[in-house]
Amino acid sequence: MTGPAADAVVCTALGVEARAVREGLPDDGGSVQVIRTGMGPGPAGRAENRLRGAGVLVVTGFGGALDDGLRPGDVVVASEIRFDGRTMPCPSAPLLAGELARAGLNVRTGPLATSDHIVTGAERHRLAEEGALAVDMESGPIAAAAGGRPFAAVRVIVDTPAVPLLRPATIRGGVLAFRTLRRVAPVLARWAAACGPRHALLAAPRSFCAGVERAIEIVERALDQYGPPVYVRKQIVHNLHVVRDLEARGAVFVDELDEVPEGAVTVFSAHGVAPGVRDEAAARGLRVIDATCPLVTKVHAEARRFAARGDLVALIGHAGHEEVEGTMGEIPGSVVLVEDVAGVARLPEGRRVSYLTQTTLAVDEAADIAAAIRRRFPDAEGPQKDDICYATTNRQHAVRDVAEGSDLVLVVGSANSSNSRRLAEVAGRAAPAYLVDGPGDIALDWLAGARTVGLTAGASAPPALVDAVVAALGGLGPVTVEERRVAEETIRFTLPKEVRTR
Secondary structure (H helix, E strand, O other): OOOOOOOEEEEEOOHHHHHHHHHHOOOOOOOEEEEEOOOOHHHHHHHHHHHOOOOEEEEEEEEEEOOOOOOOOOEEEEEEEEEOOEEEEOOOHHHHHHHHHHOOOOEEEEEEEEOOOOOOHHHHHHHHHOOOOEEEOOHHHHHHHHOOOOEEEEEEEEEOOOOOOOOOHHHHHHHHHHHHHHHHHHHHHHHHHHOOOEEEEEEEOOOOOHHHHHHHHHHHHHHHHHOOOEEEEOOOOOOHHHHHHHHHOOEEEEOOHHHOOOOOEEEEOOOOOOHHHHHHHHHOOOEEEEOOOHHHHHHHHHHHHHHHOOOEEEEEOOOOOHHHHHHHHHOOOOEEEEOOHHHHOOOOOOOOEEEEEOOOOOHHHHHHHHHHHHHHOOOOEOOOOOOOOHHHHHHHHHHHHHHOOOOEEEEEOOOOOHHHHHHHHHHHOOOOEEEEOOHHHOOHHHHOOOOEEEEEEOOOOOHHHHHHHHHHHHOOOOEEEEEEEOOOOOOOOOOOHHHOOO
16 A cells, blocks of 8 residues: 555635645645635535545635634644534544644644534634534535545634634734645645555554553552552653553652652552662651562562672663662662673673563563673573563564564554563564554654554553554554454452552
8 A cells, every 4th residue: 555545635615725735735745636615514515526536535724713722823633523413533633633743733633613604702612611622614514425434624723712703813813824724734645645444463462461550550549548649759650641640630750759748658660669769768757558560579589689699690671760770779789780782791700690680671682681691601590580571571472473464563652661662672673663652653654555554552551542543543544453462461460458458
């Protein structure tokens, strides 16, 4: 698939809107056609015959703001169209909005209302109270005519509740909106080129692991039992969406304990902490709930065991990661961080060496470093069981299987998530692979030509984000979904006594 399934038609009501779009389209705009429908739902509805041959449809042009936060020149991407008692979804809105934002535009995503007349005063206020961001007079009939074809609606704000139409200030807004619409046009061309049918290959297992589920539940239960605020040292897990959701419920995330009031309920993150952090918490009388993943706790125990017998512990991991800092804090003076094979040569002679591994590394990368340690120190002892956690291993095996059959792989996870980054690296050996926090991070150029898209999510990424990506892809054309499972996960971890049901 090298482009849209058929010609893309961009519909505008006014000649000035059509001119702005045509001026903004790239010279190689391909099969994008710009037409004028005329102003209002009647003319827009009568344009249906002219749209029959289009593979994808876009409505764009100027619009009126309903939300007080919008200003002239802002861009509204419709998540749904409300018209004549109907609500018509626009599933690809996050993809389009993300691309427009990367183009430097001020973008909002939300409902767009279509009216058969210019909306003013109390009616404008009523539509805003119902949640619509903006209003136009043409999107509804064209959305209805799309009939399952990919459809998008993008409006550039000209007038606002504070500066309605037919005021001198709207002339300035119109000039700004014209310039903005020219900048919108090339993004619409990229959106059209990304449209077409796809096959989504879902790696399984994916998303939350038992340790992450446990950590999130600990914070949720602490909020329920003790009430907000509940303080959390560092991110409970490395995912922006999880953190924002818990913040909305009353969790307060801090970098260090000196930001926490004395005696407050405080949760240690899933990545673990050094003993010095525990000592500081005790000295300040904090009511600590430990959400450290039990698999990280196992690594800490192994580190203490090796150090207690006099070994120099080579910790295979990445500098600055919270898990690494916690493990090294368990045995200061007895541990050396080894980040790559070259680092093995810098280990000192004259001491017995053992090695441990950060739990979220790429399996093959860690194995190469461990093998280099054993070659240099034949008597080196590793952990009794692999330190890399079962969930990391399973997700890497699953994404490798999916990547081999994909034109493109999308890994859902935050940039500070080590296990998510490793998934992108593993997948990238077989296919182009990208780490995204959600649908809005997906570049449309990645999708133009990608018929089969592999999907997975890091162990700290919510499952709903994968569903959101599939839904957004569905807004570009039909999507068939296939799940490829390489392992079943049945492990569950008990909760600490402080948050168990009483």
